Each structure stands twice: as structure tokens, then as C-alpha cells.
Amino acid sequence: MPEMPEVQGLVDFLRAKLVPRDAPSAVVADVEVLSFAVLKTAAVPLSTLIGQSVSAVERRGKFLVITAGGVHLVMHLARAGWLRWSDALKPGRLRPGKGRMALRMRFAAGADDDGGAEPGFDLTEAGTRKSLAVYVVRDLQDVPGIARLGPEVFDVDYAAFAALVSSHRGQIKGLLRDQSVIAGIGNAYSDEILHAAHLSPFANAAKLKPEEVQRLYEAVHATLESAIANASGRPAAELKDSKRRALRVHARTGEPCPVCGDTVREVSFADSSLQYCPTCQTGGKLLADRRMSKLLK
Incomplete structure (x- = not known):
């Protein structure tokens, strides 16, 4: 199970990719849910994130938070979840299935990328016990696990x-x-x-x-x-x-x-x-x- 040090490592890695100091922030191009059980909220549509620039990548306890356009995509990797990054995702949307894939987040190709390759990441989960959780909220306190957190x-x-x-x-x-x-x-x-x-x-x-x-x-x-x-x-x-x-x-x-x-x-x-x-x-x-x-x- 990823714990605070690994989640912080993911935060540092994604922050460098999505909110670089010497380049514009990444823009969300698409979010695909491939395992419908992973999404725990419905009040804020996933589509709200599309077209928005990433403003922050943060951690709360063992939760990973990506913020774009005032909306937070919150991920808890649970026991067997993980994040796989790619600098060039294959084009086209994926079909939902029963495999390890749970969610894909795609970002717009950079201005200096002549090939139009879009970077992004996949959330995956091994095993049959599915505990990976994703929330889309405007207020982090709307995530029950975050609302219950003690101090860092x-x-x-x-x-x-x-x-x-x-x-x-x-x-x-x-x-x-x-x-x-x-x-x-x-x-x-x-x-x-x-x-x-x-x-x-x-x-x-x-x-x-x-x-x-x-x-x-x-x-x-x-x-x-x-x-x-x-x-x-x-x-x-x-x-x-x-x-x-x-x-x-x-x-x-x-x-x-x-x-x-x-x-x-x-x-x-x-x-x-x-x-x-x-x-x-x-x-x-x-x-x-x-x-x-x-x-x-």
C-alpha cells in the first residue's frame, strides 16, 4: 500500500510534470473512467476538469490531489492501486473492462511537441479486492477520508x-x-x-x-x-x-x-x-x- 512517503514522491513527480516552474501548466484534455466503481462522487462532473489548467498537485495524508479550475481530483490508491505515467499516451479512448485499468487522465500536447503526443497517467489496481477511490470535489472536506484526517x-x-x-x-x-x-x-x-x-x-x-x-x-x-x-x-x-x-x-x-x-x-x-x-x-x-x-x- 502506498503510504505518505510514496504519495509525496508521486506529488513531487507530477508537480514537475504538470506545474513546471519554467513552462505553462498542463491543461486537462480528457478524463476516462474505466472502472465505474472507482468514482465515489457525482455532484461535480468529471467533464468540469476538461480544458482547465492544473494549478496545484498536493498531498493530504495518503491522498493525492490534482487541482484544475478550482476543482480537485482526489485519489486514494488504497492497498493495490498505483499511478503509471506516460509522456506519450496512445491516441483514442479506451473501453471499460474488468482489467487493472481504473482511470486515465490525459493532458494536452505541449506547444513544442511537433508530434502532438499527449502525456498523462493511468490509475491501475491489482487483485480482486477493489478499494481504489477517486473523488471530484470543489471542497476537499467533501471527501470523507480527508475530513476525518488528523494532523500531518x-x-x-x-x-x-x-x-x-x-x-x-x-x-x-x-x-x-x-x-x-x-x-x-x-x-x-x-x-x-x-x-x-x-x-x-x-x-x-x-x-x-x-x-x-x-x-x-x-x-x-x-x-x-x-x-x-x-x-x-x-x-x-x-x-x-x-x-x-x-x-x-x-x-x-x-x-x-x-x-x-x-x-x-x-x-x-x-x-x-x-x-x-x-x-x-x-x-x-x-x-x-x-x-x-x-x-x-
Whole structure:
């Protein structure tokens, strides 16, 4: 699942393409919906975007926002969605189908493009569980997920972070992933953060000691800053692979921990899993492989 660093990488990439500093902004030529389930709004027609110049490309939590003519195209890539850019899309409209294609956004050819090639991107989604979501709105607060967002992670200072942790009645991993508390962190980076902080994902947030909260705060910033730097300047096609290569424990079940050499373990749930290092995070104890947060004894 793309999380804040990858979405920020996409924002930086698209901003350079669509709102360049040394050239006119891109003009929307067409928007095609190829999977009707992806579009979650109807009040503002997609056609409102056509002919409008892109004025901004931004991020809200894990949402990607393209603004043109005062209208926002908001995209949430969910578990298996992705954005594929092309400097020269093939001409002609596509037929809706049951494949991975969900939406295509096409931009007018540049004045210096003699061949008339139109750039643009496709939104795709792998797998059978379709969660990719697109919204067309005039007010970002009309997107339910954005309206529920908590503050951006880098806007939370230590005092506010400590207050959020101490008041949370639940496991620390759940807090990190709760977009209404802090926006942008998902399953992968919460695993990475907790590994860096030497904390169990099942640790009770409200019972963390002050020094543990301090480690966690520092791990949040160090992990995400490193991930953003890793994504910076990369084309969209490289972002997913660069993320996978940089992960230390997430999706590394059975591999040696890069810190201590112990075997990375997994806890599986109905629709997700987490990874952790017993030596680094749980004092050598194995976590029960079920939803309960008890340690095996």
C-alpha cells in the first residue's frame, strides 16, 4: 500500500510534470473512467476538469490531489492501486473492462511537441479486492477520508505526540495507523517505526514510559524522513521497488533482522499482517499469530 512517503514522491513527480516552474501548466484534455466503481462522487462532473489548467498537485495524508479550475481530483490508491505515467499516451479512448485499468487522465500536447503526443497517467489496481477511490470535489472536506484526517505527522511536535500516545487506549501500532490521529502512516512504515524504536507492536500506548515515547517520536521522524528522501526525485515507475528495497522488517518474514540477525517474524490477521524482530522488540518472546495481543508464554 502506498503510504505518505510514496504519495509525496508521486506529488513531487507530477508537480514537475504538470506545474513546471519554467513552462505553462498542463491543461486537462480528457478524463476516462474505466472502472465505474472507482468514482465515489457525482455532484461535480468529471467533464468540469476538461480544458482547465492544473494549478496545484498536493498531498493530504495518503491522498493525492490534482487541482484544475478550482476543482480537485482526489485519489486514494488504497492497498493495490498505483499511478503509471506516460509522456506519450496512445491516441483514442479506451473501453471499460474488468482489467487493472481504473482511470486515465490525459493532458494536452505541449506547444513544442511537433508530434502532438499527449502525456498523462493511468490509475491501475491489482487483485480482486477493489478499494481504489477517486473523488471530484470543489471542497476537499467533501471527501470523507480527508475530513476525518488528523494532523500531518510532521506538524505534530513532541508534546502533542506524547499527549496523543498517553491518551490512546489501545496498541501502539493501531495508534500509528489511525489516520484520524496522525495522517500518513500505514502498515509498512508503522512496522519500520516500531522496529527502529525497539517497541512491540502490541505494546499498550498509554503504558509506554517517557523514554519509550521519546524513542518512538524520534523513530517516526527518522524513518519517514529517510523514506521521503529515498522517494525524492524518482519517477513514478521506480517508487514501489525503491520502497521495498529500503524496508528492514516489513514484508521480510523469515529473513534475518539487519540489526541483530534474529529471524523476522510475522503476525497474520484476516486481511493484513505485521512483521517484527523478537530480539529487538519483544525481549525474545514471540507474538501470538492471531488478533489477540497476548505474548506466547
